[in-house]
Amino acid sequence: MEDEVSHNQVTNFFNDAWQILLKDLRLELRRKYEIYSIIILAFISNLSFGFALGPSNPNITDFISGMLWVSILFIGMLGFTTGFVREMDRGSIEGLRVAPISPQAILAGKTVYIFLLMCGGAIILIPSSMAILNYSFHSNGFLVLLVVALGILNIAVIGSIVSALAMYSQSRALIIPALSMPLLPGTIIPSILATGKLAVGADMNSILPELQINLAFLLLMIAALWITFEYVLYD
Amino acid sequence: MNNVTEYLVKTSNLSKSYGGIFAIRDVSIEINKGEIFGLMGPNGAGKSTLIRILSTLTRSSSGNASISNYDLRKDQRQVKKLIGIVLHHNLLYDELTAKENLSYYLRLYGFRNKEAIEQIIFEKTSQFNIADRVDDQIGTLSSGQKKRFDIIRATIHNPKLLLLDEPFSGLDRQGIDQLKDFFNSTKKNSTILFSTHNQQIGEEVSDRIATLEKGRIMETKNLR
Numbered sequence: 001m002e003d004e005v006s007h008n009q010v011t012n013f014f015n016d017a018w019q020i021l022l023k024d025l026r027l028e029l030r031r032k033y034e035i036y037s038i039i040i041l042a043f044i045s046n047l048s049f050g051f052a053l054g055p056s057n058p059n060i061t062d063f064i065s066g067m068l069w070v071s072i073l074f075i076g077m078l079g080f081t082t083g084f085v086r087e088m089d090r091g092s093i094e095g096l097r098v099a100p101i102s103p104q105a106i107l108a109g110k111t112v113y114i115f116l117l118m119c120g121g122a123i124i125l126i127p128s129s130m131a132i133l134n135y136s137f138h139s140n141g142f143l144v145l146l147v148v149a150l151g152i153l154n155i156a157v158i159g160s161i162v163s164a165l166a167m168y169s170q171s172r173a174l175i176i177p178a179l180s181m182p183l184l185p186g187t188i189i190p191s192i193l194a195t196g197k198l199a200v201g202a203d204m205n206s207i208l209p210e211l212q213i214n215l216a217f218l219l220l221m222i223a224a225l226w227i228t229f230e231y232v233l234y235d
Numbered sequence: 236m237n238n239v240t241e242y243l244v245k246t247s248n249l250s251k252s253y254g255g256i257f258a259i260r261d262v263s264i265e266i267n268k269g270e271i272f273g274l275m276g277p278n279g280a281g282k283s284t285l286i287r288i289l290s291t292l293t294r295s296s297s298g299n300a301s302i303s304n305y306d307l308r309k310d311q312r313q314v315k316k317l318i319g320i321v322l323h324h325n326l327l328y329d330e331l332t333a334k335e336n337l338s339y340y341l342r343l344y345g346f347r348n349k350e351a352i353e354q355i356i357f358e359k360t361s362q363f364n365i366a367d368r369v370d371d372q373i374g375t376l377s378s379g380q381k382k383r384f385d386i387i388r389a390t391i392h393n394p395k396l397l398l399l400d401e402p403f404s405g406l407d408r409q410g411i412d413q414l415k416d417f418f419n420s421t422k423k424n425s426t427i428l429f430s431t432h433n434q435q436i437g438e439e440v441s442d443r444i445a446t447l448e449k450g451r452i453m454e455t456k457n458l459r
Binding site: 015 | 290291292294312313315316320325327328329330339340342343344347372388
């Protein structure tokens, strides 16, 4: 009987998170504001760095990881505001708060949504930067995918909580970057280091320490959020 | 004799203060099952605060409240299953169709079967004569139509207690009459607690009213 109850709770958790994610994706596809902003940002960023560094710059591998992650971070900032802040602005956050669902399911749905939005940005950003700046990752495609996905997931988790904390504030334009600032280096620095290594042809063993740091950071963030998110949402 | 289930809503000395200023103060009410209970009073009297506390959206500063014997602070998940709420603003998404909105909320309340969901949406929207607008995006509807869809959203899971904050505002005469009919048909299964600053409508619709002033209940009156 207890197993059945906990199984139902798990099923409900995933179903509720899925419904919230599905709704957010549907809203995004109908509005397309963030999608267009991300595409524009990715191209402007690539063009700016392309003009600054010049095509076929022999030192491109020294800059590329920093350049990519700065752009990914800005794409993330666009996504942060669509998480909880948009629900707050339209008043629909109260529909979520009165629904008999776990606050963690809301967090999970919103985090995956920001993650997918950022992944969409990275899918545009990375290949176009490779084409404009004329560099490659030396057949390390899978490892690049792994590093980028883990880094983006960490940023999405940070974005969700920061967005949730800022949604009740009038000065959220200041609060979102200010609260993100001390948290983001924990994942941005290892992500930049690992991407830089992959750009010069490093293998899995070389980037393992950075992957481990990012994974540990992710688990710590999720654990902290799991415990505190209910108070963030309702108090 | 055990009479603990006599009231659906029971509050005792419920207060909410913001920085020392009381929005409601020592509010004690009991609402029977199947009753239509109107909260009357001018703007700023505390009607919305009381509704928000009973809906779990706002926490009280002191006092106790229960719905169907579930404590509002301790049993929030249970309470949420029992209530539906209509606020000043609608809780629908402009970019989604009415059907997508209603289906989304039904699924959050645990409904899974697609055919059953479609059937519920058809029945509820037919009751409000707007079944033909379910495929329209909410953003394209008039404010009165949005209000009706929002009321359907709040009642779609058949709540035991329906909380409505100023439900008659923004409705034309036809909408008001439909809402009155809806109240009367709903009271068989649900208890209704609503607020209004319109004395005439409040007295037409309610079984009992309470008048709030400066956060305190000044008077309760039986009308039926």
